[in-house]
Amino acid sequence: MNVIRLLVLVALGCALSTAPAAAQTAAPKPPKPQISTATKEKAAEENANPDALVLADFQKRVDAYMAIHKDAAKDAPPLKETKNPAEIKATQEALGAKIRAARATAKQGDIMTPEIQNKFRRLMYPVVTSPAPQGTAGKEVKKDVKEELKENTEERKEEGGKPVVLKVNATYPPDTPLPTTPPQVLMNLPKLPEQLEYRIIGKNLIMRDVDANIIVDLVPNAIQ
């Protein structure tokens, strides 16, 4: 009887001592798909993959944004090489102002709808969060992102900058470094036209208009 008690105690002790360690190393679980009822119904109707429909919807929304961009660019002075940096900034701001005006009611989620956000989190999970990351250097990606964020935050403090506030349809915060977007992340996300780019700011993924320097939309907590 004493032997059994002893064994039970040892087993309990082992379980208690290993539990915290296991909890520490456990990576966040992959995000569960969140597909809207409308998309599910459409997928059933068209015999299509719901994820493919989500990505097609994203493409459609990007195209709609690009139509606004191109329309605004028609009236704005073209960005071209110049010796005068003030001209570059003025051109960028002029384009930005036209786009902002055309999207005056734009809000977060207009392009990155909840189901698109969820899809993006799922696309990014394998390269930035998964316990078994993609590629040989995949586990470095999250570390790189964290390090760069730390460096940028420190530098911003040194330069007396305020904390970065990300706002859709607003200019990308001035004097704020543009963090490097890891190539693996880019490989996993839908391609963008050359006027747009993805950037990771903290845990968020933003879509930025390069020529107009505008935050087009964002995925909060893209990195979990």
Added chain:
Amino acid sequence: MRSLLFVLMLLALAIPALVAQDLTVPMKNGSVKFAVIGDTGTGDKHQLAVAKQLTATRAKFPFEFVIMVGDNIYGGNSAKDYDKKFAIPYKPLLDDGIKFYAALGNHDDPSERYFKPFNMNGERYYTFKPADGVRFFALDSTYMDEKQLKWLDEQLATSGSEWKIAFFHHPPYSSGETHGSDETLRTQLEPRFVKAGVNVVLTGHEHFYERIKPQKGIAYFITGSSAKLREGNISQTELTAKGFDAGYTFMIVEIVGDNMYYQTLTDTGKTVDSGMVHRVGKVEPTPNRTSQPVVATGGSDKKIPAKPVK
């Protein structure tokens, strides 16, 4: 008394040039001569000191262009910033018609590509050929997307037997404590470089100077201390051929035939590294290598300690 003061003033002005006398590069007629600076755009006294020494060095070593490996304009990017962090420090060189070729760093606004004096042709990545037999590839390592990689593959494939020198911001190999090797980027670029026979890679990001032991036939240099410095930031690793993290630096480089001579100088004109990269002659293309040149050797690796005694 006034004459004495005048002579003393002249001497003081000449000191940086005098210190930079011990150049080891061969200075041959008709060679390709250039300088490399990195992480420059602060506009502070350190950038000015390096710029002054760079100008003084040119009096002796007439380089024709300057490679900027990113972080060209830190902080704001107003016209005032461009003046303070680029036009003023390098004014003597710009006035002499020296061309600057920039790559984008993580602190650069991509709109810098439209700034004519950076010679980026409005592109985030580009290539240029300063002379027959030498081609440079400027990459945007902050945004290495599929489109850029495809472009790189195409450009490398058509570059033939030239010296192939790639420059960008993030170092694929580094002994830096703060950043270290960018393995993610290395995964993307190294196989392409090896396949195409890239000879030399120039980078910054780490605020020190490091020459990496040749990796898979490629010579890697980090020159990220032309205005910013992280003292004592180089870890002892197997990668280092020569490291210097005790002062502000820039490089001068000369290509003569199959040899590339380099010399790294501080803002006071002291030489911290010098040597030669020799590329092996022509090699027939193979399925794994479309072009020929490979780097055979580094410089004075073993004679110099990896970390200077402070």
